[in-house]
Amino acid sequence: SQQGEEDPQALSIQEGENATMNCSYKTSINNLQWYRQNSGRGLVHLILIRSNEREKHSGRLRVTLDTSKKSSSLLITASRAADTASYFCATDARSKSTFGDGTTLTVKP
């Protein structure tokens, strides 16, 4: 499997529900970042969590990092239709970010 692999690949929920996406990686990291890509648009940086952090919040986003398991999760609370997008995690090893395939989230109104 690839570095920065997201799980699930696709997620469909109702507006107002919470969405949880997971990411696993293989090598040591300096930090891990989550991005969103709306269809046909660019990457939007959501949140960065450093390797010495375990949890971080930003608005309706909550990211956790478990370096012992080499995994991270992104929780979006009280989802909205506008959250519909592809979500990627990327491990930043200073020289290049390695992305997974992404999780496609669909939030139904």
Add this chain to the structure above:
Amino acid sequence: EAGVTQFPSHSVIEKGQTVTLRCDPISGHDNLYWYRRVMGKEIKFLLHFVKESKQDESGMPNNRFLAERTGGTYSTLKVQPAELEDSGVYFCASSYRGETQYFGPGTRLLVL
């Protein structure tokens, strides 16, 4: 503060033609990266500049791709000649001293 900008936002060309993509990093950022997402697959690293020098170009798919960063400011990525499989979204990112990478909006390339 202006973010990473890319030009053009979209490009449609025919197979065999040449296309040049441009990336302007955030002012002061010495590191510049190119990535691409092809056919809805994962986003893949292409290469990394530190100032005007190529630090890592291990992701460049073949010699039809040429990246430059003269003067260590903006960068261009030229595809010559373009092939159908080059279609995708090309992202540029920049960082200061290799810290957080900030991505541009991407250039959507369609090769017909």
